[in-house]
Amino acid sequence: MIDIKNITKSFGDRQVLAGIDGSFKPGDTSLIIGGSGTGKSVLLKCMIGLIAPDTGEVLYDGRNFLTSDLNEQKAIRREMGVLFQGSALFDSKTVLENVRFPLDMLTEQSESEKVDRAQECLRRVGLENAGDRMPSEISGGMKKRVGIARAIVLNPKYLFCDEPNSGLDPLTSIKIDQLISEITDEYQITTVVITHDMNSMMEIGEQIMFLYEGKKLWQGDSSTLTKSGVNELNEFINANKLIREMEK
Ligand SMILES: Nc1ncnc2c1ncn2[C@@H]1O[C@H](COP(=O)(O)OP(=O)(O)OP(=O)(O)O)[C@@H](O)[C@H]1O
DSSP, X not given: OEEEEEEEEEETTEEEEEEEEEEEOTTOEEEEEOSTTSSHHHHHHHHHTXXXXXXXXEXXXXXXXXXXXXXXXXXXXXXXXXXXXXXXXOTTSOHHHHHHHHHHHHOOOOHHHHHHHHHHHHHHTTOTTOTTSOGGGSOHHHHHHHHHHHHXXXXXXXXXXXXXXXXXXXXXHHHHHHHHHHHHHHTTOEEXXXXXXXXXXXXXXXXXXXXXXXXXXXXXXXXXXXXXXXXXXXXXXXXXXXXXXXHO
């Protein structure tokens, strides 16, 4: 369970987050949605410790991440998996080396344990035969899968995905969404996904938080998304539908 309380952040005199509260539950794929520049990435970065918010708390199963001592922060970080936009793979490493990288950095496991674990995660994302390939030799969808395998290699309790569908065709997007959702359910991970994708919102949004100009205007599940009564959210949904129609 992750709880965020009153997260605010300004850059100079521009307030980007204005008192965001929310809860994210284990086994749920929770989405943060909203237009460009509304603060989704900044919120995610505040949650994982890449940006310090001006005020607020981020609680990981009750542990206050921002005021913890360094050792506890490190322990919480070790329980996080992150899938960055664009997958962020190391081009000079093979697929298997990319996946085992967190094990190399953060564990004392033996060589064979690391290879076995990395291979197990590759199998989970359907890439058991791709370990020896280089990132430049695989498709965008496969890169995302490798990113997911790397994000789960340390058995995370918390998984963060920043725009996992960016640059993917609709069918591949659905498969990646399903994979994230299945893994979340299977390992009871608390998963937070930033997305623009309307399909994702309808298919995997067990909890959806809508941000607008740095404020949380609505939170609910996908079945109530279109019944919120929030004008800004309705406009956002309609704009997305329009884009989808144009892409067909
Ligand atoms: N390090 C920074 N310094 C100054 N301003 C920043 C910084 N990071 C983000 N911002 C500003 O904060 C605002 C929110 O940015 P953020 O990246 O969170 O938007 P977003 O909702 O994720 O948008 P998008 O969907 O386009 O990625 C933007 O106006 C952005 O320019």
